[in-house]
Amino acid sequence: MSTEEEYILELNNVTRSFGERDEEVCVLENIDLKIKKGEFVAIVGFSGTGKSTLINLMGGLLPPSTGDVLCKGAPVVGPSPDRGVIFQNYSLLPWLSVAGNVGLAVNQIYKDKSKQERQELIEKYVDMVGLYPAIDKKPKELSGGMRQRVSVARALSMDPEILLMDEPLSALDALTRSVLQDQILDIWKQTGKTIVLITNDVDEGLYMADRIIPLKIGPNASLGPSFEINMPRPRDRKSMNHDADFKKLRASVKKFLNDEKAKEKEANASSESYPLPDLEPVSV
Ligand SMILES: Nc1ncnc2c1ncn2[C@@H]1O[C@H](COP(=O)(O)OP(=O)(O)OP(=O)(O)O)[C@@H](O)[C@H]1O
Ligand SMILES: [Mg+2]
Secondary structure, three states: OOHHHHEEEEEEEEEEEEOOHHHOEEEEEEEEEEEEOOOEEEEEOOOOOOHHHHHHHHHOOOOOOEEEEEEOOEEOOOOOOOEEEEOOOOOOOOOOOHHHHHHHHHHHHOOOOOHHHHHHHHHHHHHHOOOHHHOOOOHHHOOHHHHHHHHHHHHHHOOOOEEEEEOOOOOOOHHHHHHHHHHHHHHHHHHOOEEEEEEOOHHHHHHHOOEEEEEOOOOOEOEOOOEEOOOOOOOOHHHHHOOHHHHHHHHHHHHHHHHHHHHHHHHHHHHHOOOOOOOOOOOO
């Protein structure tokens, strides 16, 4: 089987640095990731470790410093409607309403459909994220969680083959968050899309994904081991929490992340101590 058929998204030995010469910081290093069509992969990590950078590389919004990012075997050279990105900072246009922001995507993708059909699509996706009552509101009139839902609706409305989601649910309360998790899972099941979910919540990753991969703490962060989540679907939050295998898996992922944190603390502590030079005092 050729790579093209086997993997929809591939990162081969990818490095990404920021800054010039002396100031250069290597955020991601040795990133190797292969994602199969239809897979749901969660990437979990601490703040500032390079998760958004990773999603931007996959989305074609940032080029790698070295290494290759491939989509269906071809180099990713920029953004594409095949790869819908749900941004962490929502990126809504402030002068457009909810319908207007979702409409931007719908009008771009469904140029051949009539105005009426496009309006119906906009309403469908706004309704899907529970925002129909706020459809005419501007972003400044919405809460953070509502803005996040507009961003989810906009990406879904483009019907991309690959959905790259950068902490799409982090500003939501627990109840809305679990409702949207289930909606995203329904869409994934119905459409067979490939999903990469960035999350800071191990339990969210374990509930939703086929596998969860921790990102190490940088600089020079690389990916940790890929933990397969072999729980049958549809998953039930309550019964999962009582499943011995699941509890073991969750403990392993959390241990990996805690060990990373401990290593970081140790490294910081040693760089903060000022060892004295190894010199004999001179007698005067
Ligand atoms: N355009 C840029 N120029 C310079 N440095 C950058 C740039 N983008 C990101 N960085 C740096 O790269 C590191 C990783 O940033 P990134 O946004 O990818 O982290 P993150 O894991 O998404 O964090 P969070 O969980 O807080 O969203 C940070 O130290 C950040 O300052
Ligand atoms: Mg981020």
